[in-house]
Amino acid sequence: MRSFWRTLDRRLRRDIAFVALADGVVGVSFGAIAVSGRLPAWVPLVMSPTVFAGGAQFAALAVVLGGGGSAAAVAAGLVLNARLLPYGFAIADVLEARWPAKLLGTQVITDESVAFALSQPDPARRRAAFLCCGGLLFVVWNVATLLGVLAGRAIGNPDALGLDAASPMVLLALVLPTLRDPRARRAALLGAVIAVGCTPFLPAGLPVLVALCGLAAAAGPRAHGRPGAEGQAGAQRQVGAQRQAGAQRQAGVKGRAG
């Protein structure tokens, strides 16, 4: 790990450290919000190492704290994590290793580790960036969750402190950079309107899944274009947006969930 760290130039090391710090802040809020929302402490503590995807963890949390069932929480988390599938293909060459190492390295595929890896020019540095970022985030995310759980237990009335606003705000901050793409923006806004409109009538947790109908708004106009080129660009845009979000974070301590 240390030799990998030295392979990276100073600027990249600083970037990775900032992103890790920012994710630490998100991890603390994850632990604190989960526990102050009356979930048992083991829930965030088991979720952080096994799921290791901040967006999905917050999504599942938002569904459960909003009164939804476990099935809806799992479905929301999995839809969110479907984006890891193309990430895995994008950085498969980085994980060319013996089986145990490959299967272990797979767990640290996140928005940030993939974005940092793809920003590197050659295979050796791609590998170093991926493993350093992924490994560091894994440690920071889990330690931060633990700290959050400890802090959350000390909080008496989370609503009086306005803490219930933190979870929607984190989700909003996660999605904003991806909305620069007009088609994603159209789909996301339509989806949000559908979800809010359904909320009074459907069981909690379902409205956000129904929101996926909003995808139709993005698929429509260019459905007959060149899907190959378009999809490629889409995947790159996604990672590009994440990378950009990373760059923005470096200015101050900002972050998004791994």
Next chain:
Amino acid sequence: MTALAILLLAGGTYAFRVCGPVLHRRVVLPARVRWAASVSASVLLCALAATSAVSTGHAFAGWARPAGVLVGGVLAVRGAPFLVTVVAAVVTTAVLRLLGVP
């Protein structure tokens, strides 16, 4: 959130992660799939942010929480650091509640 639910979420997530590293020599991911995966993530996050900002269960959450998220959201769009946006949302909500807004 049951242990089984967490296990399913963790297992499913790992399955998404592991396909590429294991199958990339034999399978090329269709562009449509890549595109759908990235846009559905945006749609879902946006819908979650909206519903968890304005509702608790089936009911309206009151004005304090959406107002806080709106303040944080405006700051985020104007390029404020992540931490600032979250703190602004939380503080705005807390102050409104202190003032008696539900």
